[in-house]
Amino acid sequence: xxxxxxxxxxxxxxxxxxxxxxxxxxxxxxxxxxxxxxxxxxxxxxxxxxxxxxxxxxxxxxxxxxxxxxxxxxxxxxxxxxxxxxxxxxxxxxxxxxxxxxxxxxxxxxxxxxxxxxxxxxxxxxxxxxxxxxxxxxxxxxxxxxxxxxxxxxxxxxxxxxxxxxxxxxxxxxxxxxxxxxxxxxxxxxxxxxxxxxxxxxxxxxxxxxxxxxxxxxxxxxxxxxxxxxxxxxxxxxxxxxxxxxxxxxxxxxxxxxxxxxxxxxxxxxxxxxxxxxxxxxxxxxxxxxxxxxxxxxxxxxxxxxxxxxxxxxxxxxxxxxxxxxxxxxxxxxxxxxxxxxxxxxxxxxxxxxxxxxxxxxxxxxxxxxxxxxxxxxxxxxxxxxxxxxxxxxxxxxxxxxxxxxxxxxxxxxxxxxxxxxx
Amino acid sequence: xxxxxxxxxxxxxxxxxxxxxxxxxxxxxxxxxxxxxxxxxxxxxxxxxxxxxxxxxxxxxxxxxxxxxxxxxxxxxxxxxxxxxxxxxxxxxxxxxxxxxxxxxxxxxxxxxxxxxxxxxxxxxxxxxxxxxxxxxxxxxxxxxxxxxxxxxxxxxxxxxxxxxxxxxxxxxxxxxxxxxxxxxxxxxx
Numbered sequence: 001x002x003x004x005x006x007x008x009x010x011x012x013x014x015x016x017x018x019x020x021x022x023x024x025x026x027x028x029x030x031x032x033x034x035x036x037x038x039x040x041x042x043x044x045x046x047x048x049x050x051x052x053x054x055x056x057x058x059x060x061x062x063x064x065x066x067x068x069x070x071x072x073x074x075x076x077x078x079x080x081x082x083x084x085x086x087x088x089x090x091x092x093x094x095x096x097x098x099x100x101x102x103x104x105x106x107x108x109x110x111x112x113x114x115x116x117x118x119x120x121x122x123x124x125x126x127x128x129x130x131x132x133x134x135x136x137x138x139x140x141x142x143x144x145x146x147x148x149x150x151x152x153x154x155x156x157x158x159x160x161x162x163x164x165x166x167x168x169x170x171x172x173x174x175x176x177x178x179x180x181x182x183x184x185x186x187x188x189x190x191x192x193x194x195x196x197x198x199x200x201x202x203x204x205x206x207x208x209x210x211x212x213x214x215x216x217x218x219x220x221x222x223x224x225x226x227x228x229x230x231x232x233x234x235x236x237x238x239x240x241x242x243x244x245x246x247x248x249x250x251x252x253x254x255x256x257x258x259x260x261x262x263x264x265x266x267x268x269x270x271x272x273x274x275x276x277x278x279x280x281x282x283x284x285x286x287x288x289x290x291x292x293x294x295x296x297x298x299x300x301x302x303x304x305x306x307x308x309x310x311x312x313x314x315x316x317x318x319x320x321x322x323x324x325x326x327x328x329x330x331x332x333x334x335x336x337x338x339x340x341x342x343x344x345x346x347x348x349x350x351x352x353x354x355x356x357x358x359x360x361x362x363x364x365x366x367x368x369x370x371x372x373x374x375x376x377x378x379x380x381x382x383x384x385x386x387x388x389x390x391x392x393x394x395x396x397x398x399x400x401x402x403x404x405x406x407x408x409x410x411x412x413x414x415x416x417x418x419x420x421x422x423x
Numbered sequence: 424x425x426x427x428x429x430x431x432x433x434x435x436x437x438x439x440x441x442x443x444x445x446x447x448x449x450x451x452x453x454x455x456x457x458x459x460x461x462x463x464x465x466x467x468x469x470x471x472x473x474x475x476x477x478x479x480x481x482x483x484x485x486x487x488x489x490x491x492x493x494x495x496x497x498x499x500x501x502x503x504x505x506x507x508x509x510x511x512x513x514x515x516x517x518x519x520x521x522x523x524x525x526x527x528x529x530x531x532x533x534x535x536x537x538x539x540x541x542x543x544x545x546x547x548x549x550x551x552x553x554x555x556x557x558x559x560x561x562x563x564x565x566x567x568x569x570x571x572x573x574x575x576x577x578x579x580x581x582x583x584x585x586x587x588x589x590x591x592x593x594x595x596x597x598x599x600x601x602x603x604x605x606x607x608x609x610x611x612x613x
Contacts, residue, residue, distance in 0.1 A: 021564050023500025025607070026539050033496040034543065039574035041465045041601040090577050097580045111595075114463040117580075118456035126449045129442060185581030198577070200486050237449075240442040315591050336476035340590030343474060 050089065051119045054139070057081055058127045061134040061402075065245045069413065071404035077138040078147060086141030091197040095120045095135065096142065096230040097188045099172070100179035107180030124230075128237035132244040136224060136234065136401035143224050145193050146216040147403065153220045153263030161265050162384060164226040169376040172229035173369045174310075181361050182314035187229055220263030224401065235398040245395055245402035248412040252392035258409040259393065266399035267406065271390045281387060288382050296374035303370020304363055311362035320355030323348055464595035466582045467603050470568035472592035475557035479569055480550045482587040489576035490551035490569050490584065492529070492544050495605040498566035501539035507559030507567045508532055508542055524554045546572065566605065573601050 057077065064073040085094065093101075093114075098121040105113035124135035136143045156164075171187070178184040188194070192212040195201025201209075215222050224231055238244070247258055247267065254270050261267070311317045319337045326338045327348065334342075341351060395402075407413050414420040431439075468479075468490065479490035504516055508530055513522035518532050529548035535541050544567075551569060559567040585593030596603070 021498065021500075022562070023502055023564055025497060025499060025564070026501050028535065028539075031535050031541075034494075034541075036493045036495060036604060037546075038602050038604070039572055041573040041576075041598040042463075042578065044463070044598065047463055090579075092577065092580050094580075101580065112461045112464065113456060114461050115457055116463055118453060118461075122449050122453035122456075126446070126453065129445045129449060184586070188579065188581035189583075189586065195484075198484055200484060237445060240438060240445050242442055319589075319591075336474055336478075336589035339476075340472065340474045340592075343472075343590070 047116050050093075051116060051123075053084055054120060054123055057084075057139045058123060058135060061138040062127060062131040065134050065137055065402040065404060066131055066243055069249065069404065069407055071407055074138045074402075074404050078144040081139050082141050082144040082148070085139070086145065086193070086197045091141060091191065091194040092188075093117055093120050094141070095124045096140075096228060097185065097191070099230055099233070100175055100185045100187055103176040103179040104183055108183070111183075125233055125237050128234045129240060130242050131402075132238045132241045132395075132397060133234050133401045134245075136231070137245075137403050140224075141197065142191070142193050142228070143221060143401065145196070145213065146221045146223060149213055149216050150220055150263060151217050154218050155260070156219060156265055158265065161225070162380065166373075166377055166380065167226050168229055168232045169373055171227055172232045173373055175229050177310070177362075177365045177369050178313055181358070181365055184313050192223060220265075221401070225264060225399075238400075239397050241397060244397055245400060245404070247393055247395055247406050248410050249416045250412060252394070253412065254391065254393060255411060256393075257411060258406045261406045261409040262400075263405065264399060264401060264403075266396045266401070268390060268394045268396045270392060271387065281385070284385050285382065288378065288385055292375070292378035292382070295378040296371045299370035299372070299374030299377075300367045301370065303366035303368070303373075306370075307363040307366030308359070310366055311359045314355075314358050314362070316351070317355045317358050317362075320351050323351060463578075463598045465573060465578050465598050465601045466571050466576060466585060466593055467596045467601060468569050468571060469592045469594050469603055470570075470605055472590045473553070473556070473569055474590045474592075475553035475560070475569075476589050477552045477554070478587045478589070479584050480552040482584040483551070484577065484579060484583050485575065488551040488584070489572055491546045491549045491572045491575075492551065492553070492555055492567055493570045493604070494542060494544055495566045495568065495607075496541070497607040498564050498605055499542065500564050500566075501535060501541060502563065503538045503540055505532070505540065505542055505559070506562040507555040507557075509558075511558075524558050526550070526552060526554065530555060542567075568605055570602055570604070 057080070060077055061074065064070050064077060085091070093116055098117040101113055101117035102121050104111050124139070127134055138144070175185075175187045178186055190205075190208070192205070192209040194209075195205045196209050196213075212223055258267060259269065312321070319341055322335045322337045323341050326334050341348075395406075411420055480488050483489050508518075508524060509516060509522055510524055515522065520528060523530070527548045527550055529545045529550075531543045531545060533541050533543070553569050556567045556569055559565055582593055594603075
C-alpha cells in the first residue's frame with residue numbers, strides 16, 4: 001500500500017511539476033469541509049477616526065500656538081499625540097512616510113494612493129501654509145518623542161546647523177527616487193522611533209532609536225532638524241505661512257532675554273548695525289550665483305555615477321543580477337530570487353531588458369536628484385549671503401516648530417499674562 | 424515699525440502670491456485625491472508567486488510573524504502520507520516531533536475515514552515559515568499556502584517582509600478584499 005502511494009507520488013512529481021490535484025480531493029458524504037478563516041482587516045471607520053484625530057490635533061495645535069500661546073497646552077497635546085499616533089497607531093500611517101506613497105502614486109499609475117495617505121500628507125502642509133509648523137509642534141509623534149527627552153540642550157553652531165540642514169534634502173530626494181522607481185520605502189525602514197512605538201524591532205533599529213533618543217537629550221530634535229524628509233516641505237510651506245507663532249505677543253522690545261531660549265536655533269536675531277559695504281555683498285552674491293550651476297552640474301554627475309549602486313535596491317534589478325550570476329556560475333543551491341524567477345518560466349532576456357530599463361530610469365533620476373541637491377545647496381548659500389535688516393527677535397519661520405519654549409522668557413508675554421508689569 | 428501696515432511691498436506681494444499658489448496646490452492635491460476615493464490597502468501574499476523561502480517568519484516587525492499557513496481544504500487530497508506534514512525521511516508515518524515538518528507542531532492530523540486524514544493549522548502555534556507549504560507544493564496538491572493574517576498584521580506602510588521577499592509575491596489589496604485564497608479548479612482568486 002505504502003509503496004504504491006510513494007510510487008504514485010514520485011510519478012506525479014516527475015510528470016507535472018506544478019500541476020494541482022495530483023491526488024483528487026475525496027468526496028465525503030458525512031464530513032463537512034472546514035472553510036479557512038479570514039479575519040477582516042482593520043475596520044474602515046478607524047481610518048476616519050485617524051483622519052479626524054489628525055485634523056483636530058492640527059487645529060488644536062494651531063490654536064494653542066498662535067491664539068492661546070500656551071506651552072503647557074502644547075506639551076499636553078504632544079503627549080496625547082505621542083500616545084495616539086505613536087503607541088496606539090504604531091506610528092503608521094504618518095505624514096513623513098506618506099510622502100513616499102505620494103511619490104509612488106506620482107511615478108506609478110498602477111499604484112492606487114489610499115485616501116488616508118493623501119490626507120496625512122496634505123493636511124499638515126495645508127496647516128503649515130496657514131499657521132506654520134504646528135504639526136511639528138504637537139502632532140508628530142517623532143517630534144514629541146525627541147522633545148520629551150530634551151533635558152540639556154546644547155547650542156549647535158550656526159555653520160553646522162546650516163550644513164547639516166541640507167541632509168533632509170538628501171533624504172527626501174533619495175526617498176522620492178527610491179519610492180517612485182522601486183516602491184522601496186526607506187523612510188519607514190529607517191524610522192528610528194517606530195520600533196519603540198511597537199515595542200519590537202530588529203536589534204539594529206532599536207540601537208539606532210536608542211542612539212537618536214540619547215542624542216535628543218542634548219541636541220534639540222536632531223531627527224527633525226537634520227534628517228526628517230518631510231521637514232523640507234513643511235519649512236517651505238511655513239515660510240509662506242499666513243499666520244505664524246510669534247515670540248512677543250505684540251511688540252518686541254529687543255531685550256535679548258529670549259536670545260538663548262530656543263534649543264533649535266530658530267530665533268532670528270536683529271541684524272547688527274556694522275553691516276559690510278554694499279559692494280562687498282554684491283560681489284559675494286555674484287560669486288555664489290556663478291557657483292550655482294557648477295554645484296548643479298557636479299551634483300548631477302555624482303548622482304549619475306551613484307545611480308548604478310542605487311538601482312540595486314530595485315527588486316527587478318537585483319533579481320536580474322542574481323539570475324545572470326547564476327547563469328554564469330551555476331551554484332548548488334540557487335538564490336531564492338533565482339528560484340522565484342524560474343518558477344515564472346519567463347525568458348531571462350525579458351528580465352534583463354526590464355532591468356536595463358529600470359537602470360536607465362535610475363540614471364536619469366539620479367542625475368536629476370543630484371542636480372536638485374546642488375540647487376538646494378547653492379540656494380542655501382545664496383539665501384545666507386543675502387542680508388535682510390531686522391530690528392526684532394523673531395521666530396525663523398522655517399526653523400521654528402512653534403513649541404512655545406521661548407514664551408516664558410518674553411517680558412511682553414509675561415505682561416500680557418499679568419505676571420509682570422509692562423515695560 | 425513706522426511703515427504703513429496696509430502698504431503692500433513688492434516682497435509682501437510675492438510672498439502673498441506664493442502663499443495663494445501653495446494653498447491652491449495643496450488644497451487641489453488633497454481635494455483631487457479625495458474625490459478619486461481610493462480605499463486603504465493591505466498587504467497580502469500571492470500564493471502563486473511564493474517560493475517558500477522562509478523569510479516571512481523572520482522579517483515581520485512582529486515577534487511572531489503576521490504570516491500564517493492557511494489550508495484550502497477543498498483542494499486537499501486528505502492523504503494518509505502528507506508531504507506537508509511528514510518529514511521526507513520520516514521513519515514511521517505517525518505524528519510526533521521527529522517525523523513532522525512543522526517546527527512548532529502547529530498542524531493537527533485527524534482521521535476522517537479510511538484512508539483520509541484531515542490536516543488543520545493551529546494558528547496560535549504557526550510561525551509562517553512555510554516548510555509545510557513547500558512540502559505540500561512539491562509532492563501534493565498545494566492546498567497549504569501562506570497568507571498575511573489581518574487580525575495580526577499592523578499594515579506597516581513598508582512591509583518588512585515585502586521588502587525582503589525574493590519573488591515579489593507581496594501585493595497591496597483593497598482593505599475590503601484582503602485575501603488571495605486558493606480555491607478548487609483555479610489557483611487565482613479572492
